[in-house]
Amino acid sequence: MNDLSSSLNSLKKRYRDxxxxxxxxxxxRVEEIKPAEISGDIFDTYxxxxxxxxxxxxxxxxxxxxxxxxxxxxxxxxxQYRENFNCSGCATCCNLACxxxxxxxxxxxxxxxxxxxxxxxxxxxxYNSRGDxxxxxxxxxxxxxxxxxxxxxxxxxxxxxxxxxxxxxxxRPQICRDFxxxxxxxLPESCGFYQWKQEVEPVALMLxxxxxxIDYYKQKICI
Numbered sequence: 001m002n003d004l005s006s007s008l009n010s011l012k013k014r015y016r017d018x019x020x021x022x023x024x025x026x027x028x029r030v031e032e033i034k035p036a037e038i039s040g041d042i043f044d045t046y047x048x049x050x051x052x053x054x055x056x057x058x059x060x061x062x063x064x065x066x067x068x069x070x071x072x073x074x075x076x077x078x079x080q081y082r083e084n085f086n087c088s089g090c091a092t093c094c095n096l097a098c099x100x101x102x103x104x105x106x107x108x109x110x111x112x113x114x115x116x117x118x119x120x121x122x123x124x125x126x127y128n129s130r131g132d133x134x135x136x137x138x139x140x141x142x143x144x145x146x147x148x149x150x151x152x153x154x155x156x157x158x159x160x161x162x163x164x165x166x167x168x169x170x171x172r173p174q175i176c177r178d179f180x181x182x183x184x185x186x187l188p189e190s191c192g193f194y195q196w197k198q199e200v201e202p203v204a205l206m207l208x209x210x211x212x213x214i215d216y217y218k219q220k221i222c223i
Contacts (some may be wrong), residue, residue, distance in 0.1 A: 008143060008186070015205050022209040026067070026217075030059050043220045056223050063214050071207050078183060078200045078207075088192030091164035093179050095136045097124045097155040119175050124155035140186060184208065 030042055035051045042059060046052030099106065101117070103126045109117035127133040133154035134141045144152055159167045166172055180187060183197045183204045191197075 011184075011201075011205075014202070015209070018202070018205045019209040019212070022206055023213055026210070026213050029062065029067075030217075033058050033062065042217070043222070045222045048223075053223060056221050060218065060221060060223070063217065067210065067214060071210055074203060075207055078204060079181065081200060082180075082193065082196050085193050085196045088190060089164060090188065090190035090192075091160060092137060092188050092191060093176075094157040094160045094164075094166065096133060096140070097157070099153050099155065100151070102151075102153050116175070119173055120155075123159075123173060123175065124157055127154050127156060130154070137188065140188075 033055065034042075035055055038052050038055060040046070040052055042056065044052065046056065097120070099120065101109065103121075106117045106121050110121050130141070133156075136156075141154075157166070161167045166176075180191075180193050180197070183200045185197070187194050187197050
């Protein structure tokens with residue numbers, strides 16, 4: 001448990017460091033296209049058609065045409081690199097699927113056309129109790145409690161056999177084929193994709209920071 005909590009705390013610290021570095025880098029790119037005659041800030045209000053207004057437009061276009069495309073390209077590279085790794089058969093993802101939504105909430109989302117919710121509910125069934133889920137990965141559940149995270153609901157796949165193998169592997173749905181699709185997910189060391197997570201995590205953290213920072217700029221720029 002201490003190892004898992006320490007890993008999470010270390011991840012948060014790395015993200016803070018990467019976030020601050022990324023803020024500086026994006027701010028530098030914003031300043032590089034700032035007209036010389038402007039003394040104000042990018043978040044100031046400028047008259048439509050003025051140099052400051054056009055600067056803001058250029059910054060937003062840079063986010064959309066340059067930085068966002070860069071994020072998309074690098075994220076695709078991360079997912080493509082994932083193909084170099086394979087499932088080790090630890091079955092943790094089959095035995096402990098997590099969601100922020102309860103079964104009734106997922107059912108409601110599925111009825112409204114949410115494809116992910118529909119597929120999730122077609123595969124996983126909820127545990128009868130939290131204690132049953134805790135038997136699979138007790139360190140993870142304890143970590144959630146200690147971190148005071150929002151409510152998490154746990155599910156499992158009924159197609160898993162006694163040998164920890166999928167009884168319908170060839171017909172497994174896309175949600176299973178794509179797991180894990182996010183290197184920032186918590187994975188046990190027994191997972192065949194754990195090394196992938198470790199290798200690409202710094203870049204994934206940087207991309208996550210870039211998305212957060214760009215969203216902040218978009219919300220604050222008044223045009």
